[in-house]
Each structure stands twice: as C-alpha cells, then as structure tokens.
Amino acid sequence: MSMSNKLLKIQDLELSFKMYEGISYVLKKISLELDRGEKVALVGESGSGKSVTTKLILGLLNQKNVSKKGRIIFNNKDILNLSQSEFKKIRGNNISIIFQDPIAALNPVFKIKDQFYEVNLNGGKISKKDSFLKACEALQKVSIRDPERVLESYPFQLSGGLAQRVVITMAMINKPELLLADEPSTALDVTVQNQALDLMNELTEATNTAVLLITHNMGVVRKFAEKVYVIYRGVIVEEGTKNQLFNNPGHPYTKALLESIPKLSGDGLPKHNENPPDYALIKKYTH
Numbered sequence: 440m441s442m443s444n445k446l447l448k449i450q451d452l453e454l455s456f457k458m459y460e461g462i463s464y465v466l467k468k469i470s471l472e473l474d475r476g477e478k479v480a481l482v483g484e485s486g487s488g489k490s491v492t493t494k495l496i497l498g499l500l501n502q503k504n505v506s507k508k509g510r511i512i513f514n515n516k517d518i519l520n521l522s523q524s525e526f527k528k529i530r531g532n533n534i535s536i537i538f539q540d541p542i543a544a545l546n547p548v549f550k551i552k553d554q555f556y557e558v559n560l561n562g563g564k565i566s567k568k569d570s571f572l573k574a575c576e577a578l579q580k581v582s583i584r585d586p587e588r589v590l591e592s593y594p595f596q597l598s599g600g601l602a603q604r605v606v607i608t609m610a611m612i613n614k615p616e617l618l619l620a621d622e623p624s625t626a627l628d629v630t631v632q633n634q635a636l637d638l639m640n641e642l643t644e645a646t647n648t649a650v651l652l653i654t655h656n657m658g659v660v661r662k663f664a665e666k667v668y669v670i671y672r673g674v675i676v677e678e679g680t681k682n683q684l685f686n687n688p689g690h691p692y693t694k695a696l697l698e699s700i701p702k703l704s705g706d707g708l709p710k711h712n713e714n715p716p717d718y719a720l721i722k723k724y725t726h
C-alpha cells in the first residue's frame with residue numbers, strides 16, 4: 440500500500456442536520472485534496488457549505504443532531520470522528536483557522552498577550568514571560584512597530600488592519616501544516632484585504648503551510664490560489680487549476696461567478712464587486 444503524500448484528502452464527505460422540520464442535507468459527497476504547501480480556494484455562494492466544511496476539518500460539529508459520513512484524511516489518518524481531546528491537540532497546532540473578520544476572531548475581553556498565551560501554551564507548558572517574548576518576536580517579524588503596546592492592548596484598541604495582522608500571526612505561530620482562512624461575505628476594505636493576503640502568503644510560504652481559502656471574491660482567487668474548487672449547494676461542481684478555471688470554466692455556475700469578477704484597478708487591487716452572479720442562469724442549469 441502506498442502512502443499518500445497529500446496533506447488533506449476529503450473523500451465523499453456528507454453532512455446533514457436533523458431539524459424539527461426534517462433532515463437538512465448540507466454536504467453531498469464532497470471530495471477535495473490539498474498537497475503540502477498548496478494554496479487552494481473554495482468558492483461558492485452563501486449557504487453552499489464552505490464554513491461547515493472547515494468546521495468538520497477542525498472537529499467543531501459534534502451536536503447530537505449532526506450526521507456525517509465519508510473521510511477526512513489528514514496526514515494519512517482519518518480525523519472525521521476523532522475525540523475532542525484528540526482534536527484539541529491538532530487545533531492551533533497542526534491546523535489553524537483565521538476568521539478574516541479580526542474583530543470577531545479576537546476575544547474582546549482579553550488582552551492580546553493573553554490570547555497569544557493560550558495559543559503558545561497549546562496544551563503544553565510555557566511561562567507567561569516566555570509567551571510574551573515569543574509573541575513579541577513574532578509581531579516584530581511581521582513589521583509591527585510597537586509589539587509591546589499591541590500585546591498590552593485589548594482588541595478594540597487596535598485598528599482593523601493591525602488586528603488582522605495580529606490574528607494571522609497568532610494563527611501561524613505554531614507553524615501549522617494547514618491554515619483554513621474563512622473570509623466573510625461582507626466586503627472588507629480592499630487595502631486591508633490585500634495586506635492580509637500578502638501577509639498570509641509570506642508566512643505560509645516560509646513554513647510550507649497549505650492554505651484552504653474560502654472567499655466570495657474571484658479577484659482574491661486570481662491573486663492567491665493555485666487550485667480552485669467551486670461548491671454549489673453542498674456539491675463540488677467544478678475543480679481545476681486557477682488557469683483552467685479562469686480560461687475554460689466548465690460549469691455554468693463557475694461562468695456566472697467569473698462574470699461577477701471585480702475589474703482590476705490600476706494598482707492591481709480588485710475593486711468592489713459590482714456585478715453579482717446571474718442567479719437565474721445558475722438556477723436554470725442546476726435544477
């Protein structure tokens with residue numbers, strides 16, 4: 440039997456919720472793969488199943504009404520049904536997540552240094568002083584000028600851009616093998632968004648960390664991803680390299696997404712998305 444060198448291999452993943460009204464089938468046989476160090480985008484409209492996919496990878500869907508099938512193979516081991524104590528060892532260590540709304544990602548009642556402490560502790564042992572120094576060094580490396588002040592701050596005392604750098608630094612401090620980045624559907628400030636992408640690129644390349652980036656913005660996909668999966672209503676409707684997808688989209692939903700692509704402005708930054716996908720067209724081809 441040959442060992443797979445894939446970092447992550449999701450096979451025939453199904454997810455449903457038992458609701459009062461009946462069963463809600465959310466993921467229908469999703470399969471996707473990431474190599475070590477690979478940058479992959481997962482795109483799809485709101486409610487298509489992107490965030491629940493990341494939650495399953497992190498072991499965060501354990502309610503009684505959840506039914507899941509298939510396999511999530513991480514480092515050659517099926518993690519779909521790991522215990523919470525085993526997931527705790529993986530989360531923040533082998534796999535990190537960034538919710539790209541920094542305000543939502545940081546705990547409002549704790550100083551930044553205390554949030555670094557949790558991550559630095561990581562189930563092991565570290566003194567508060569050593570954690571502070573480690574965090575300080577990491578923040579300095581990402582060009583944060585006054586790291587001591589940042590560490591002594593509460594999240595609300597930081598600008599959005601600075602909070603974003605802190606969140607990314609925190610997610611990367613244990614050099615995870617996989618980073619999940621879940622971008623909100625609401626438009627971020629494009630400059631902040633681009634700086635966040637640049638920082639993510641810089642840090643993940645330094646550690647050969649694979650990234651699964653969830654975004655609605657095809658401009659971001661074009662800038663960032665090597666491979667793309669398109670998800671529509673719990674089904675992967677298209678996958679390919681970025682060039683295949685942009686030059687030769689096969690599925691009508693992908694075409695519609697590409698038609699909604701932001702035009703590039705002179706400075707290379709994507710502009711705000713002015714043309715939403717043609718949902719009538721999508722409906723016509725998917726039902």
Ligand SMILES: Nc1ncnc2c1ncn2[C@@H]1O[C@H](COP(=O)(O)OP(=O)(O)OP(=O)(O)O)[C@@H](O)[C@H]1O
Binds near residue numbers: 456463
């Ligand atoms: N805990 C839950 N119980 C029941 N249904 C859920 C639960 N979590 C998610 N869902 C449903 O699963 C579907 C997929 O949700 P998910 O959050 O993954 O969407 P998404 O693709 O991330 O959308 P968005 O782009 O808006 O973030 C939605 O229909 C959602 O209502």
Ligand SMILES: [Mg+2]
Binds near residue numbers: 489
């Ligand atoms: Mg989501």
